[in-house]
Amino acid sequence: MAKIERSQKLFLKALKEKFAEDPQSEKTVFAREGLKQSARKKEFIEAGKKMEMSRGISMYDPVRCHLGGIPLGQRQLMTYEVSGTGVFVEGDDLHFVNNAAMQQMWDDIRRTIIVNMDLAHQTLQKRLGKEVTPETINEYLHVLNHAMPGAAVVQEHMVETHPGLVDDCYCKVFTGDDEMADDLEPQFVLNIDKLFPAKQAAAMKAAVGKSLWQAVHIPTIVSRTCDGGTTSRWSAMQLGMSFIGAYRMCAGEAAVADLAFAAKHAGVIQMADILPARRARGPNEPGGIKFGNFADMIQTDRKYPNDPARCSLEIVGAGTMLFDQIWLGSYMSGGVGFTQYATAAYTDNILDEYTYYGMDYIKDKYKVNWQNPSEKDRVKPTQEIVNDIATEVTLNAMEQYEQFPTLMEDHFGGSQRAGVIAAASGLSVGIATGNSNAGLNGWYLSMLLHKEGWSRLGFFGYDLQDQCGSTNSLSVRPDEGAVGELRGPNYPNYAMNVGHQGEYAAIVGSAHLGRGDAWSLSPLIKICFSDPSLKFDFAEPRREFAKGAIREFMPAGERSLIIPAR
Amino acid sequence: MAYKPQYGPGTSIVAENRRKYMDPAHKLEKIRDVTDEDLVLIMGHRAPGSAYPTAHPPLAEQQEPACPVRKMVTPTDGAKAGDRVRYIQFADSMFNAPSQPYERTYLEAYRFRGIDPGTLSGRQIIECRERDLEKYAKDLVNTELFDPARCGIRGATVHGHSLRLAEDGMMFDMLQRCILDKKAGVVKYVKNQIGEPLDKEVKVGKPMDEKWLKAHTTIFHSLVGVPFRDDKEYVEYTQRIHSLRTKYGFMPTE
Numbered sequence: 109m110a111k112i113e114r115s116q117k118l119f120l121k122a123l124k125e126k127f128a129e130d131p132q133s134e135k136t137v138f139a140r141e142g143l144k145q146s147a148r149k150k151e152f153i154e155a156g157k158k159m160e161m162s163r164g165i166s167m168y169d170p171v172r173c174h175l176g177g178i179p180l181g182q183r184q185l186m187t188y189e190v191s192g193t194g195v196f197v198e199g200d201d202l203h204f205v206n207n208a209a210m211q212q213m214w215d216d217i218r219r220t221i222i223v224n225m226d227l228a229h230q231t232l233q234k235r236l237g238k239e240v241t242p243e244t245i246n247e248y249l250h251v252l253n254h255a256m257p258g259a260a261v262v263q264e265h266m267v268e269t270h271p272g273l274v275d276d277c278y279c280k281v282f283t284g285d286d287e288m289a290d291d292l293e294p295q296f297v298l299n300i301d302k303l304f305p306a307k308q309a310a311a312m313k314a315a316v317g318k319s320l321w322q323a324v325h326i327p328t329i330v331s332r333t334c335d336g337g338t339t340s341r342w343s344a345m346q347l348g349m350s351f352i353g354a355y356r357m358c359a360g361e362a363a364v365a366d367l368a369f370a371a372k373h374a375g376v377i378q379m380a381d382i383l384p385a386r387r388a389r390g391p392n393e394p395g396g397i398k399f400g401n402f403a404d405m406i407q408t409d410r411k412y413p414n415d416p417a418r419c420s421l422e423i424v425g426a427g428t429m430l431f432d433q434i435w436l437g438s439y440m441s442g443g444v445g446f447t448q449y450a451t452a453a454y455t456d457n458i459l460d461e462y463t464y465y466g467m468d469y470i471k472d473k474y475k476v477n478w479q480n481p482s483e484k485d486r487v488k489p490t491q492e493i494v495n496d497i498a499t500e501v502t503l504n505a506m507e508q509y510e511q512f513p514t515l516m517e518d519h520f521g522g523s524q525r526a527g528v529i530a531a532a533s534g535l536s537v538g539i540a541t542g543n544s545n546a547g548l549n550g551w552y553l554s555m556l557l558h559k560e561g562w563s564r565l566g567f568f569g570y571d572l573q574d575q576c577g578s579t580n581s582l583s584v585r586p587d588e589g590a591v592g593e594l595r596g597p598n599y600p601n602y603a604m605n606v607g608h609q610g611e612y613a614a615i616v617g618s619a620h621l622g623r624g625d626a627w628s629l630s631p632l633i634k635i636c637f638s639d640p641s642l643k644f645d646f647a648e649p650r651r652e653f654a655k656g657a658i659r660e661f662m663p664a665g666e667r668s669l670i671i672p673a674r
Numbered sequence: 675m676a677y678k679p680q681y682g683p684g685t686s687i688v689a690e691n692r693r694k695y696m697d698p699a700h701k702l703e704k705i706r707d708v709t710d711e712d713l714v715l716i717m718g719h720r721a722p723g724s725a726y727p728t729a730h731p732p733l734a735e736q737q738e739p740a741c742p743v744r745k746m747v748t749p750t751d752g753a754k755a756g757d758r759v760r761y762i763q764f765a766d767s768m769f770n771a772p773s774q775p776y777e778r779t780y781l782e783a784y785r786f787r788g789i790d791p792g793t794l795s796g797r798q799i800i801e802c803r804e805r806d807l808e809k810y811a812k813d814l815v816n817t818e819l820f821d822p823a824r825c826g827i828r829g830a831t832v833h834g835h836s837l838r839l840a841e842d843g844m845m846f847d848m849l850q851r852c853i854l855d856k857k858a859g860v861v862k863y864v865k866n867q868i869g870e871p872l873d874k875e876v877k878v879g880k881p882m883d884e885k886w887l888k889a890h891t892t893i894f895h896s897l898v899g900v901p902f903r904d905d906k907e908y909v910e911y912t913q914r915i916h917s918l919r920t921k922y923g924f925m926p927t928e
Contacts, residue, residue, distance in 0.1 A: 134898070178849065491920060521795060522794065
């Protein structure tokens with residue numbers, strides 16, 4: 109390895125905004141100003157008092173309750189710049205409870221199901237002798253978009269849902285068959301040619317072929333009231349009823365069972381696998397999302413196809429939010445602490461700076477034209493090259509923390525730094541080699557170097573996962589490993605550690621983004637989440653989080669129609 | 675051939691210090707003399723002079739099962755007496771504090787018996803029987819392993835290791851358990867390790883100067899000390915370990 113010069117420091121703007129002193133100063137005066145430093149904390153105090161009065165039970169009282177009278181903010185309570193957006197927000201606004209965009213991102217994943225139509229069409233044609241044409245499919249989709257939000261299609265007397273509460277629910281279709289796509293009403297079609305760069309569109313259409321798939325999004329309010337397992341059930345019921353209505357079937361005939369089986373099992377792509385009983389979660393819950401599928405959900409490469417680093421960083425941001433803040437932080441653990449870990453990876457352009465250093469390095473040393481994603485000029489993922497890239501990116505990142513003590517203070521926890529340094533290393537290796545397992549291997553070397561350099565790493569959990577990671581990053585034996593694309597949050601060693609899973613998903617994605625692949629694991633999921641009608645824009649997750657933080661994001665699933673006005 | 679510990683690679687002073695502190699044959703340099711009573715006060719587990727609370731009767735008085743392991747392992751004094759398991763926890767500044775978390779754990783494992791260390795990024799805890807703890811704590815505080823300004827004895831709310839230093843050179847402590855007496859130039863604890871005010875101040879001596887810290891630290895640091903990059907042997911050794919683990923799991927052979 110050999111250090112390269114990079115004059116740009118993407119994090120400097122944030123450091124200058126956040127800290128009064130020179131970012132390279134080693135000393136400061138700790139003013140111990142407490143909560144009054146933060147507008148949001150002051151708002152919390154006011155709101156807490158108000159709520160206390162209205163409910164008659166004590167509530168937010170940090171001056172009394174925090175450490176027996178010593179409030180938060182004995183050092184500077186920092187704001188954070190959401191990376192890549194230029195928007196500064198309060199840390200509190202990046203907790204998912206306080207951020208509607210974060211909630212909606214997860215809602216949009218959980219309420220999504222992809223269902224094959226070919227099986228149903230075969231049932232209609234072969235078993236029932238019905239004609240299936242573009243016209244009948246259009247009619248069916250019209251019926252389906254009436255029924256899916258919760259309206260009746262067959263029954264004579266039936267309760268229904270208020271369209272104003274379920275307006276986020278709909279179904280579109282996609283296919284690789286241009287002729288078929290042209291014959292369907294544009295309102296119902298995900299137009300692959302328009303949504304993706306030409307090369308990727310062609311690859312995806314070839315992969316999908318003549319199959320026709322439905323991308324179903326059930327109402328946010330339904331999946332919030334129930335769970336991810338509901339998505340396929342709600343969807344299947346309305347799909348079945350729509351087929352009955354659109355194709356004039358008998359409601360109870362045996363062929364309906366075939367349609368139901370296809371919609372619930374045979375033709376269904378869940379966003380997440382069901383988890384083992386000890387995790388007590390159904391399908392379509394975060395712990396079951398394969399990293400490759402998650403990488404495909406994030407759509408930045410459609411918009412910025414020549415910047416695989418940026419695309420990978422967006423996967424990191426979205427992934428740490430979902431897997432750290434929501435999955436590990438709330439489903440698995442409870443409490444509020446995980447947000448502080450997770451946001452380190454998508455605030456203040458710190459990981460961005462380290463990753464772009466890696467890009468400069470692979471271009472300088474290995475002549476990888478990373479801004480022109482292609483499988484042709486990737487570097488061979490030998491151990492020596494993986495070690496070289498990961499070592500240089502890690503040493504550079506450690507040196508940045510050392511040279512800018514405010515940067516170290518910004519990422520004040522070892523777990524934050526470990527996740528960020530290793531992520532930059534893994535992404536750099538992934539993009540350089542186009543091999544996700546090489547990227548993961550780079551991550552683990554980074555962890556070992558970090559630990560040796562500073563004689564510290566993250567919290568206890570890092571002792572397991574990151575110190576045995578070298579041994580399983582190239583193992584593909586059952587129970588011991590899998591290629592990165594097929595690993596997920598419930599992979600044995602990954603199931604407990606904050607600051608890893610979103611980054612792993614991004615490392616997987618980075619390999620494919622570096623190669624210019626159209627998808628990482630599933631073309632179906634990639635196409636499904638390209639939909640501009642989704643509430644959350646999966647091409648710009650960090651920008652969406654920033655909008656949520658400054659309260660400009662409009663989510664779905666609101667109940668204001670059915671509650672008293674405030 | 676008898677196993678001979680190597681205590682780690684590296685050609686730098688940081689690597690040398692790490693090896694030295696780990697090696698029980700190296701006699702740790704005594705720098706200060708915090709008394710037994712004062713250490714008991716800082717740790718806050720019992721009142722100085724009071725009897726050790728026990729978790730079980732002394733081993734001699736309780737029926738021990740016939741167990742070959744128990745016959746092989748000589749109990750520590752604390753285990754013999756049935757003491758509770760208590761702790762001391764340190765936070766160490768990344769600005770050249772002499773001890774750092776993993777280094778603490780390694781050296782304790784080589785030097786002490788009957789311990790349960792825990793290693794995190796911002797703190798390192800060692801738990802053991804209470805009278806053993808008090809003995810070990812003396813080594814951890816009175817020798818070159820400790821600096822009054824850059825090492826903190828902190829049970830909870832530990833953060834400070836990664837922050838800029840205060841204007842007087844002290845590591846940040848939200849609870850201000852210890853403060854620098856500017857007049858005397860001495861650091862004194864005014865609260866115990868979990869932040870309860872002490873009835874009397876406990877002096878732990880003068881902060882060591884920057885030159886001493888740089889010469890005694892066990893952390894690499896490109897701004898205030900030795901850059902990790904400059905210790906090529908250390909970096910290459912870490913790469914080697916990683917490569918061998920990648921290829922051969924945890925039984926690496928070449």
